[in-house]
Amino acid sequence: MEIEMEMRATEDIDISTDITPPLIPLSFSPFNSSLNIHPSPDLSTSLRLLLHHRPTLTGRIAGLLSNRHKLTSQNDQLSHRIRADAQALAAEIAKQCGDTEPNDCVLEEAIVALCAVLTNAVEVQDNEGRNIGVAVFGSTFSWINHSCSPNACYRFTFSSSHSSSNYSESKLRIAPFFRNSQQAQVDDGVWCDGSEFAKEGEQSYGPRLIVRSIKRIKKGEEVTVAYTDLLQPKAIRQSELWSKYRFNCCCKRCSALPFTYVDHALQEISVSSHDLSGSCLNSNFIRDMVDRRLNEDIDDAISEYLSVGDPETCCKKLEKVLIQGLNDQLEGFEGKSNSKFMLHPLNHLSLNAYTTLASAYKVRASNSLSVHSEVDQNQLEAFDLSRISAAYSLLLAGSTHHLFNYEPSLIASVANFWMGAGESLLSLTRSSRWSEFVKVGEVASDLFSVTKFKCSKCSLIDRFRTCILNGQIRSADFENMSNEFLRCVSDITQKVWSFLVNGYHFLKSCKDPIDFSLLMSTKNSGTMGVKAHVNKTDISYSHGSENCVQICKEQAYYADHARANIFQLGLHCLVYGGLLAIICYGHNSHLACHVQTILDHEESFV
Numbered sequence: 178m179e180i181e182m183e184m185r186a187t188e189d190i191d192i193s194t195d196i197t198p199p200l201i202p203l204s205f206s207p208f209n210s211s212l213n214i215h216p217s218p219d220l221s222t223s224l225r226l227l228l229h230h231r232p233t234l235t236g237r238i239a240g241l242l243s244n245r246h247k248l249t250s251q252n253d254q255l256s257h258r259i260r261a262d263a264q265a266l267a268a269e270i271a272k273q274c275g276d277t278e279p280n281d282c283v284l285e286e287a288i289v290a291l292c293a294v295l296t297n298a299v300e301v302q303d304n305e306g307r308n309i310g311v312a313v314f315g316s317t318f319s320w321i322n323h324s325c326s327p328n329a330c331y332r333f334t335f336s337s338s339h340s341s342s343n344y345s346e347s348k349l350r351i352a353p354f355f356r357n358s359q360q361a362q363v364d365d366g367v368w369c370d371g372s373e374f375a376k377e378g379e380q381s382y383g384p385r386l387i388v389r390s391i392k393r394i395k396k397g398e399e400v401t402v403a404y405t406d407l408l409q410p411k412a413i414r415q416s417e418l419w420s421k422y423r424f425n426c427c428c429k430r431c432s433a434l435p436f437t438y439v440d441h442a443l444q445e446i447s448v449s450s451h452d453l454s455g456s457c458l459n460s461n462f463i464r465d466m467v468d469r470r471l472n473e474d475i476d477d478a479i480s481e482y483l484s485v486g487d488p489e490t491c492c493k494k495l496e497k498v499l500i501q502g503l504n505d506q507l508e509g510f511e512g513k514s515n516s517k518f519m520l521h522p523l524n525h526l527s528l529n530a531y532t533t534l535a536s537a538y539k540v541r542a543s544n545s546l547s548v549h550s551e552v553d554q555n556q557l558e559a560f561d562l563s564r565i566s567a568a569y570s571l572l573l574a575g576s577t578h579h580l581f582n583y584e585p586s587l588i589a590s591v592a593n594f595w596m597g598a599g600e601s602l603l604s605l606t607r608s609s610r611w612s613e614f615v616k617v618g619e620v621a622s623d624l625f626s627v628t629k630f631k632c633s634k635c636s637l638i639d640r641f642r643t644c645i646l647n648g649q650i651r652s653a654d655f656e657n658m659s660n661e662f663l664r665c666v667s668d669i670t671q672k673v674w675s676f677l678v679n680g681y682h683f684l685k686s687c688k689d690p691i692d693f694s695l696l697m698s699t700k701n702s703g704t705m706g707v708k709a710h711v712n713k714t715d716i717s718y719s720h721g722s723e724n725c726v727q728i729c730k731e732q733a734y735y736a737d738h739a740r741a742n743i744f745q746l747g748l749h750c751l752v753y754g755g756l757l758a759i760i761c762y763g764h765n766s767h768l769a770c771h772v773q774t775i776l777d778h779e780e781s782f783v
């Protein structure tokens with residue numbers, strides 16, 4: 178059996194702290210690069226690894242676990258693929274050495290290198306979040322294990338010069354231990370010779386990786402990161418970890434019985450029926466079937482959109498599933514008609530649907546503008562589509578934030594979603610459509626007249642600017658910021674939500690996209706909330722009629738206020754997302770700088 182390693186904190190670590198210096202990869206293979214030795218990134222990475230390192234008798238290469246036995250001992254697809262790839266790799270090595278045939282020893286080394294890459298490689302993302310290649314890092318990073326409730330995350334940086342001001346806080350705060358053993362910490366010299374750390378001003382190829390705390394970590398506690406998407410329910414996480422790494426995750430979140438609140442919500446389906454009690458979902462058979470069918474419906478709509486690219490069809494299909502659920506008779510469940518199975522609004526499929534809907538409505542809005550920018554009706558349509566896109570972005574951020582309250586390791590996803598909602602809302606306030614309300618209603622020409630840049634009720638923007646300068650956010654400050662943010666955002670959302678969702682059936686059924694607190698107790702409810710808000714900013718879009726000048730004036734007045742509120746809501750979401758991004762990725766990260774740029778830009782407008 179191979180010895181397993183883990184990394185533990187060597188000191189108490191607060192959230193938002195870099196816990197490694199920038200690390201340089203042992204091997205990096207960009208996608209679609211002519212520099213790649215082989216078209217398959219895994220093979221290229223393995224070959225680069227083998228050019229500088231030899232596997233040892235323990236089955237490790239460059240200190241990295243290969244899991245050779247676990248990955249190749251079954252007669253399954255994965256082991257067949259590894260063997261075929263290893264043949265190709267060994268043939269390449271033989272060619273480079275001038276041999277005609279690879280020998281058994283080279284073949285064995287190729288298998289170990291490939292398994293080490295499958296076990297340790299990470300996908301590298303550029304500043305825009307695009308996957309640009311595959312890299313393997315040394316033991317400082319690769320000995321960090323997975324948890325579904327991790328206390329750390331990592332980011333990539335592409336600058337080759339690391340000025341001391343940028344990385345003054347970067348010191349190594351973790352050390353290796355033998356896993357599940359009382360044995361002492363591993364000797365420094367054995368695991369790290371310093372070649373992993375990027376040195377100031379040093380030019381070397383490939384991205385640097387920095388590990389950062391997203392929770393407080395006590396000295397001696399194991400440091401963990403996520404190998405899989407944490408917004409998936411337990412069964413999917415477990416199945417992905419097994420098929421890729423061949424281990425069963427026994428972290429606290431996975432071992433919780435009953436399931437944690439978050440895992441419960443992520444797979445929740447509600448049932449309503451005339452002749453069937455809600456308890457039928459307790460039957461694993463029915464639950465699996467319903468799950469599979471709803472999964473297929475959502476996945477089909479999303480994959481079709483991604484391949485064929487028709488956003489309108491995609492919106493229709495996804496909204497149909499969200500509104501109607503599954504209500505046809507289920508095979509193998511005789512005599513039980515009229516059952517209606519609905520996705521819970523926090524179900525992971527609903528979250529996937531909101532993500533895609535926000536993007537598809539945005540694409541539809543820009544398509545509509547680009548084709549008919551002069552035509553009034555199409556400007557109105559584009560405005561409505563942007564409004565709905567912003568509403569879905571807000572719903573996505575609000576619903577994942579609710580889960581984040583129970584599972585703090587969801588912070589990176591939540592940061593992205595709040596920033597996305599912020600950008601989407603701010604871009605809505607820039608629509609030329611707003612000036613139409615002014616024209617018709619004859620209110621002051623400087624529409625947006627009620628807008629102030631800084632919120633009078635919170636200091637979020639000042640806090641963000643201080644954090645951008647200082648770098649770190651302490652746990653206690655973060656709690657205060659979050660409370661301030663939620664108070665303001667709930668308040669503003671109540672004022673604009675009905676304006677944002679006006680005319681859209683599914684979104685209208687959601688009474689509050691931020692407050693999900695009562696949701697889990699309202700079982701079998703067809704709607705997404707329990708609060709009813711009466712909102713003055715409800716406006717209809719029938720302003721073309723000449724008989725309703727008065728109504729139009731009112732509409733213009735409310736539109737002006739709605740726009741100011743949407744602007745404030747957008748700023749709050751953007752800045753809070755920026756603060757979460759500083760926690761996850763640091764104040765000098767691309768995302769934090771991106772938020773600052775938008776903020777400066779918006780301020781110059783007001």
Ligand SMILES: C[S@@+](CC[C@H](N)C(=O)[O-])C[C@H]1O[C@@H](n2cnc3c(N)ncnc32)[C@H](O)[C@@H]1O
Binds near residue numbers: 181321
């Ligand atoms: C990148 S390595 C992590 C370091 C590894 N433990 C070592 O000894 O080098 C990934 C491998 O570690 C093991 N591993 C990581 N997280 C685990 C977990 N939560 N439970 C069980 N095994 C885990 C699995 O074998 C996985 O394929």
